[in-house]
Amino acid sequence: xxxxxxxxxxxxxxxxxxxxxxxxxxxxxxxxxxxxxxxxxxxxxxxxxxxxxxxxxxxxxxxxxxxxxxxxxxxxxxxxxxxxxxxxxxxxxxxxxxxxxxxxxxxxxxxxxxxxxxxxxxxxxxxxxxxxxxxxxxxxxxxxxxxxxxxxxxxxxxxxxxxxxxxxxxxxxxxxxxxxxxxxxxxxxxxxxxxxxxxxxxxxxxxxxxxxxxxxxxxxxxxxxxxxxxxxxxxxxxxxxxxxxxxxxxxxxxxxxxxxxxxxxxxxxxxxxxxxxxxxxxxxxxxxx
DNA sequence: CACTTGACCTGTCCGC
DNA sequence: TGCGGACAGGTCAAGT
Numbered sequence: 001x002x003x004x005x006x007x008x009x010x011x012x013x014x015x016x017x018x019x020x021x022x023x024x025x026x027x028x029x030x031x032x033x034x035x036x037x038x039x040x041x042x043x044x045x046x047x048x049x050x051x052x053x054x055x056x057x058x059x060x061x062x063x064x065x066x067x068x069x070x071x072x073x074x075x076x077x078x079x080x081x082x083x084x085x086x087x088x089x090x091x092x093x094x095x096x097x098x099x100x101x102x103x104x105x106x107x108x109x110x111x112x113x114x115x116x117x118x119x120x121x122x123x124x125x126x127x128x129x130x131x132x133x134x135x136x137x138x139x140x141x142x143x144x145x146x147x148x149x150x151x152x153x154x155x156x157x158x159x160x161x162x163x164x165x166x167x168x169x170x171x172x173x174x175x176x177x178x179x180x181x182x183x184x185x186x187x188x189x190x191x192x193x194x195x196x197x198x199x200x201x202x203x204x205x206x207x208x209x210x211x212x213x214x215x216x217x218x219x220x221x222x223x224x225x226x227x228x229x230x231x232x233x234x235x236x237x238x239x240x241x242x243x244x245x246x247x248x249x250x251x252x253x254x255x256x257x258x259x260x261x262x263x264x265x266x267x268x269x270x271x272x273x274x275x276x277x278x279x280x281x282x283x284x285x286x287x288x289x
Numbered sequence: 290c291a292c293t294t295g296a297c298c299t300g301t302c303c304g305c
Numbered sequence: 306t307g308c309g310g311a312c313a314g315g316t317c318a319a320g321t
Contacts (some may be wrong), residue, residue: 003315032291069315069316070315071316073299121299123314183314232313273293274313
């Protein structure tokens with residue numbers, strides 16, 4: 001479930017914790033999901049930490065980068081030389097999840113601390129490659145725009161959605177080649193804010209709907225970042241702390257609970273094979289499909 | 290060709 | 306209580 005806000009929260013933690021550190025060693029027990037040659041980054045220092053879609057990218061000062069995709073259950077935990085973790089300033093107590101543990105699949109030792117990669121379901125992947133080659137990776141080719149970038153606006157959203165006009169809106173929001181960074185949680189929340197039914201065909205959305213959708217996407221993602229992400233099971237930030245976004249969610253995982261706006265009971269359906277939460281009163285379908 | 294479904298994994302939750 | 310099965314969600318491959 002790490003989506004854009006969760007990955008961005010971890011990225012910000014990494015910027016605080018690991019910039020300038022020298023990598024001393026790498027261990028992994030899951031080489032199938034750890035591609036590239038670790039020697040290419042051992043001995044180098046971290047120069048920059050950035051993000052594209054849901055992928056974290058750590059640039060080293062020797063022209064190589066470490067890419068990390070957390071997929072559903074991936075976690076990164078950093079402890080400094082004294083075993084201390086960074087604090088996210090959360091209103092809830094830290095979990096103090098011990099590391100390493102049985103889902104730890106990679107350990108990065110630095111001159112200033114240790115970074116653990118945990119992944120219960122082993123869907124995540126790590127890749128070491130030349131920084132200059134990143135944009136040529138198959139994963140990055142064709143990736144849609146970053147929804148929070150300045151260049152992205154209502155006009156762009158309309159342009160890219162129009163190409164998919166016969167499809168239901170929610171699966172398109174999840175398509176990383178259309179827009180990058182949105183996952184199941186923020187797709188549902190964005191559609192609620194825009195008052196659009198998740199099964200609405202794009203063709204039947206008017207300019208006002210698309211404008212509201214743009215605003216909904218931006219608001220949902222920014223609110224997610226503000227609350228350090230959404231933790232419904234295993235997501236934690238770099239300090240091992242949960243995000244609290246779901247406390248503020250309007251529909252996600254609120255099946256049977258009252259809509260925050262109209263008190264109608266939130267419903268759960270399956271759209272494009274994904275659990276989908278919406279308010280049947282606030283998000284009425286325009287046409288019967 | 291465009292779109293939908295299943296596989297990848299494992300921990301958690303629900304019902305019998 | 307114990308066990309089995311459904312379910313969770315990101316992405317790619319396979320299927321329709």
